[in-house]
Amino acid sequence: MTTAALSAGCALLAFSPTLCLLFHLTYSKANLVIIVTTSAFAYLASTVVSSLLWLPVPASLRDNPYVLMFPSIAAQFVTRAGFVWLYHKVEHSVERSVRRHERAEERVRAEAAAARRRRRRMDGSSDNGHDGAAEDNDDDEPPPASESSKLRLELNDWSSSLAAGTGYGGMHVIFLYGTLLASEANNVGTLYQPSCEVMPSLVNSAATSHLFSLLDIVWMMWTFYGMRRRRDDGGTFESEGGLLPTPGTSEHNNDVRISAVSFSGDIDIAGGSGGGAVYHLANNKRGGNGALLLVFVSHCAAALSTVPNAYDDGCVVALPCLVGVAVVTGLTFWITSVGHFLPNSQKRRQYERTASMAAEAAAARSSRYED
Secondary structure (H helix, E strand, O other): OOOHHHHHHHHHHHHHHHHHHHHHHHOOOHHHHHHHHHHHHHHHHHHHHHHHHHOOOOHHHOOOHHHHHHHHHHHHHHHHHHHHHHHHHHHHHHHHHHHHHHHHHHHHHHHHHHHHHHHHHHHOHHHOHHHHHHHHHHHOOOOOOOHHHHHHHOOOHHHHHHHHHHHHHHHHHHHHHHHHHHHHOOOOOOOOEOOEOOOOHHHHHHHHHHHHHHHHHHHHHHHHHHHHHHHHOOOOOOOOOOEEEEEEEOOOOOOEEEEEEEOOOOEOOOOOEOOOOOOOOOOOHHHHHHHHHHHHHHHHHHHHOOHHHHOOOOHHHHHHHHHHHHHHHHHHHHHHOHHHOOOHHHHHHHHHHHHHHHHHHHHHHHHHHHO
16 A cells, blocks of 8 residues: 555645645635636646547557647647636726726815815815915825725736646646546555656656646746737837836935836836846737747647656656756746736836835834934
């Protein structure tokens, strides 16, 4: 019988990437949990599409891994892109609803301010210069942040793509490894297969599932990047250039120091500008197509690296090749996309939120010093 320690250790190895992201990032936010759930259903849809594509394959070719893997890769690619396209449609609808709600709130605030001014004029308070200055200061106060804007800040392409990758990769791991783990839990002895006689099948499958879950997360983030550029075609990136004030605090007088950050389409989240390096994917439709092409090519490379498992002791070759594909894919994503992953609208909201938090902190410090 397979020992409990082996089963538990292999299960943790296989599910650790998705479980860590699930409990650390998405579990506390209901909107991200919805993304995790729907992306898991997207993977289920890809398995249905794969099965339909395999139906016409003659029985004599169904043992050929090259014939079987490419329909599955195509199905996963299409369903992954389709999920992100649907997410962007929903996001656009939510953004329009939020903007309508905020405009309604602005109208209500403007009407309330006008009513206060009329009431003060009727009371004769406008004849007093001091009261008039107080009235002007009252009208110039910044409006409080609405609940809708606070909720909108919780979602951006980073959090949404990680949540979607968690659901998609988690369901993939369940199909890759969950069935083997369930079948071996109560079997007598430990299963070894001719394709990997150097380690139990549970260990080999757990390592493969772990790597594919990481790749699924990177592929989903790349798909978010590519579909965003294809959808906006540079409109949200290069045409929204300009200067935006970003906060900094002075240690001497606790004032908020403002500096300018340019949004030119290739800006690092931390504020450093990427100078349009040749190894960066472009912030336009061509760059989006390039990102999607990299997803498809790296998925084909990962699938081809598992082909040696069809031969005796093939895992000795397959696992190192899969590790190499995962490392190269992760590094390529980091180099080409991470520095300008978010669109300018989401970067702008981050900077505005940071400015608001810095101003509140400076005001709190000033009030403490005055006390």
